[in-house]
Amino acid sequence: MSTLLEVSGLSRSFGSVQAVNGIEFSVGEGRCVALLGPNGAGKTTTIRMLAGLLKPTSGAIKYAGQSERADVREGIGYLPQSPAFYPWMTGLEFAVYAGKLCGLGGREAGRSAGEWLERVGLKDAAKRKIGGYSGGMKQRLGLAQALIHRPKLLIMDEPVSALDPVGRREVLELIRELKRETTVLFSTHVLHDAEELCEDIIIINKGDIALQGSLEGIRNSYRKPIIELTMEPDEGSSRWARELVASVAAGQGGSNPLLADAMLQGNELRLSVREMEEARSHLLRSIVDNEVKLVRLQAGYSTLEDLFMKVVRI
Ligand SMILES: Nc1ncnc2c1ncn2[C@@H]1O[C@H](COP(=O)(O)OP(=O)(O)O)[C@@H](O)[C@H]1O
Ligand SMILES: [Mg+2]
Structure with missing residues (x-):
């Protein structure tokens, strides 16, 4: 070319x-x-x-x-x-x-x-x-x-x-x-x-x-596994989510090796995971143990939109 x-x-x-x-x-x-x-x-x-x-x-x-x-x-x-x-x-x-x-x-x-x-x-x-x-x-x-x-x-x-x-x-x-x-x-x-x-x-x-x-290249190299979940507006659930976000922020992988990044926006939690299978089962167990009032959980990959928002917010 x-x-x-x-x-x-x-x-x-x-x-x-x-x-x-x-x-x-x-x-x-x-x-x-x-x-x-x-x-x-x-x-x-x-x-x-x-x-x-x-x-x-x-x-x-x-x-x-x-x-x-x-x-x-x-x-x-x-x-x-x-x-x-x-x-x-x-x-x-x-x-x-x-x-x-x-x-x-x-x-x-x-x-x-x-x-x-x-x-x-x-x-x-x-x-x-x-x-x-x-x-x-x-x-x-x-x-x-x-x-x-x-x-x-x-x-x-x-x-x-x-x-x-x-x-x-x-x-x-x-x-x-x-x-x-x-x-x-x-x-x-x-x-x-x-x-x-x-x-x-x-x-x-x-x-x-x-x-x-x-x-194409950008899409492929920035495709990361993510889990998104929505909770009911409930005090216990929201405390659980805040603690999860704090553990990721504090350890940056140290105390929470399964999650690379976590973001809480209202009742929506967005997790960037290192390894899908392990992170998902760990998360599901934690949701049950803590009686989190889950509305939706979705496992998938980050999109170009996520990347764009991240780049532009800096
Ligand atoms: N003629 C100008 N005089 C002073 N500042 C300008 C002028 N043109 C653009 N800017 C400033 O330069 C920056 C980039 O503007 P611009 O190129 O129009 O951005 P975009 O098209 O991406 O919205 C902005 O901060 C804008 O305020
Ligand atoms: Mg312009």
Whole structure:
């Protein structure tokens, strides 16, 4: 796999705020990559630097096969977090206008605009005013605009975050189509969106990369056995659970070799176990001995969601 984009030591500060703090990653040609992180993580700042709209404080962004002095925007299609449209323009007028801004001649811009509007499912709405478009239609028009000059890399900032469920579905499906022919990098604060579309994820938090790699690889290496249980809101049960959590916290494995981690939230206890069989039978015995009023017990594996929450909470 060849590398399309390589980012090294990329930083950006705004006054005393360090929005992006020396991040390193690369994007392979043909991959779909999610830049995943909570609000304020530094996603928009990173993406605006990649799109050539914001100057890094330090670090380098290298696009394969492009000389230092070339305009990086030729090879990139960019869809901002909240694209602004002229509501009085029609979709077609806007797409032609975007094509001309990218340097296409009038005829070429018209042809390409028509083609892309059809690809994004706006053929029938092409001559209607954008002011009457739904959120999903506007975002699809934004995608037509971003792709009008056939870029190698499509960069999108939270492309589905502001949409209602129908619009979200429309745009996710469209991205799924587009990623077959274009390398894609998009930001999101929703793990589910990343899981649905991407091969690679980069988790960013407070300007730093917390974790990066292929979705598959990360899923496999962080899959840990867990037991979750729910109790009735009962004083004795809750004391039992608190003591269990305290024994894990105190010993970190010493006094409680079966449990690696324990977390109590209301009446829900969540245990990260070292060895499932032994931990489960030990736990069940303890539940009986202490007359814990159990509502539910579930043994399984931690999910990417658990990992994401853990990484982001730090
Ligand atoms: N133009 C700016 N001026 C000052 N601070 C900014 C500016 N842009 C972003 N920030 C700060 O940088 C941090 C990262 O912001 P941002 O990149 O927008 O995060 P995200 O897109 O992940 O929500 C935040 O603390 C934000 O307040
Ligand atoms: Mg943002």
